[in-house]
Amino acid sequence: MIIRSEKQYEDVDYNIKYEPNYCIDIEFTGVEFISLPSNINGLNIRKEQDIYLFNENKEYYVKASFCRVGVSQFDYTQDKISDLSLEYEEIIYMT
Numbered sequence: 001m002i003i004r005s006e007k008q009y010e011d012v013d014y015n016i017k018y019e020p021n022y023c024i025d026i027e028f029t030g031v032e033f034i035s036l037p038s039n040i041n042g043l044n045i046r047k048e049q050d051i052y053l054f055n056e057n058k059e060y061y062v063k064a065s066f067c068r069v070g071v072s073q074f075d076y077t078q079d080k081i082s083d084l085s086l087e088y089e090e091i092i093y094m095t
Contacts, residue, residue, distance in 0.1 A: 001027070001029075001034070001062070001064075002025050002026065002027050002079050002080075003026040003028075003036075003040075004023055004026075004079075005023050005024040005025075006023070007021050007023045007073075007076075008021050021073065022072065022073055023071075023072060023073070024069060024070070024071055025068075025070050025072065025074070025079065025080065025088070026043075026045070026067065026068075026069050027067065027068045027069075027070070027080060027081060028062050028064040029064060029065055029066040029081075030065030030066060031062060031064045032063045033061075033062070034063075035059060035060055035062075036054065036060050036062070037060055040054065042055070043055065044056065045067065045069070045093060047095055050063055050064065050065060051063050052064060052067050066095065067093065067094070068091065068094045068095075069093040070088030070089075070090065070092065071088060071089050071091075072088050072089055073089070074086065
């Protein structure tokens with residue numbers, strides 16, 4: 001499972017413009033359960049055994065065997081799960 005931040009579009013005026021235009025992927029493997037909000041603004045992930053808690057909220061978590069957070073300039077058709085040859089520019093978090 002991948003949760004991906006939205007990249008900014010060139011034809012949209014944003015309050016904060018990111019240069020270069022990166023996206024952040026949160027990858028989970030071995031997912032057994034998902035309980036997430038429909039929108040996430042800012043994120044803190046903490047692992048307790050095989051559960052990844054989001055923003056210290058016990059209602060929002062993913063039960064999985066592995067988590068990796070990577071920064072890239074992948075477009076919406078690319079992801080590391082379906083194309084193992086892709087590499088993140090930076091790994092922020094990995095367990």
